[in-house]
Amino acid sequence: MIIAIDGPAASGKGTLAKRIAVHYGFRHLDSGLLYRGVGMAVILSGGALHDKSAAIAAAQAYDPGRFPEDDLKSDEVAKAASIVAAIPEVRTALIALQRSFAQSKPGAVIDGRDIGTVIAPEAEVKIYVTATAEERAGRRVRELQGRGGLVDAAAVLADIKARDERDMNRAVAPLKPAPDAVLLDTTYLGIDAAVRAAIDIVEAVRAGRRPA
Ligand SMILES: Nc1ncnc2c1ncn2[C@@H]1O[C@H](COP(=O)(O)OP(=O)(O)O)[C@@H](O)[C@H]1O
Ligand SMILES: Nc1ccn([C@@H]2O[C@H](COP(=O)(O)OP(=O)(O)O)[C@@H](O)[C@H]2O)c(=O)n1
Numbered sequence: 001m002i003i004a005i006d007g008p009a010a011s012g013k014g015t016l017a018k019r020i021a022v023h024y025g026f027r028h029l030d031s032g033l034l035y036r037g038v039g040m041a042v043i044l045s046g047g048a049l050h051d052k053s054a055a056i057a058a059a060q061a062y063d064p065g066r067f068p069e070d071d072l073k074s075d076e077v078a079k080a081a082s083i084v085a086a087i088p089e090v091r092t093a094l095i096a097l098q099r100s101f102a103q104s105k106p107g108a109v110i111d112g113r114d115i116g117t118v119i120a121p122e123a124e125v126k127i128y129v130t131a132t133a134e135e136r137a138g139r140r141v142r143e144l145q146g147r148g149g150l151v152d153a154a155a156v157l158a159d160i161k162a163r164d165e166r167d168m169n170r171a172v173a174p175l176k177p178a179p180d181a182v183l184l185d186t187t188y189l190g191i192d193a194a195v196r197a198a199i200d201i202v203e204a205v206r207a208g209r210r211p212a
Contacts, residue, residue, distance in 0.1 A: 024106075042058055075140075086172070182205075
């Protein structure tokens with residue numbers, strides 16, 4: 001079974017995907033880490049983020065173990081990721097890895113922007129997670145503070161809005177709900193309540209019911 005979880009920055013996709021994967025004993029892939037890895041490789045090579053050839057080369061040579069996950073979680077790398085993610089050849093280079101992961105048995109949970117629309121349109125369950133930009137920025141600020149260092153809350157909100165804009169309006173694989181995705185607004189849901197709601201959606205789809 002494939003469960004696709006898409007949505008904008010800090011909506012809670014990764015948290016839900018991890019918890020759903022544990023619940024069902026499925027494997028989990030955070031596809032954002034792939035684009036973050038490419039962004040990070042370009043930053044480290046000293047190349048400009050808009051230099052398509054550097055980003056394409058980094059995507060074609062993508063090595064999942066190259067950077068520790070913690071190093072990829074900064075705001076700077078998130079921004080770089082969303083710039084390189086708009087380059088069609090970068091996306092193409094990362095498709096095979098994601099599609100092969102989607103075939104994991106007994107199941108795969110993948111979170112990202114285009115999982116239900118492009119990577120695995122055949123996914124049995126598609127959840128599109130949202131929350132207001134202000135709520136999402138607040139979550140990201142707390143997360144970045146937890147990793148240490150000073151955080152400029154206004155800059156985090158501005159970065160999230162800019163990234164949403166870029167992700168939703170790019171020509172290839174823009175962020176949008178698949179026509180058959182179930183929407184889950186987590187603005188007023190804590191983590192446990194959001195996980196329960198997501199599992200209810202999976203159960204309803206598995207039982208052939210339309211989720212409430
Ligand atoms: N429903 C929620 N309520 C409050 N905080 C949340 C919720 N879901 C996730 N978080 C927190 O918000 C931050 C971003 O969540 P994450 O799952 O990484 O989002 P995404 O994968 O969409 O970027 C994390 O620190 C996470 O613990
Ligand atoms: N399937 C995906 C996943 C991420 N991305 C890009 O990678 C960036 C970082 O993704 P992420 O999921 O790690 O970001 P957060 O939602 O965790 O902030 C996004 O802003 C997108 O531009 C994408 O284009 N397609």
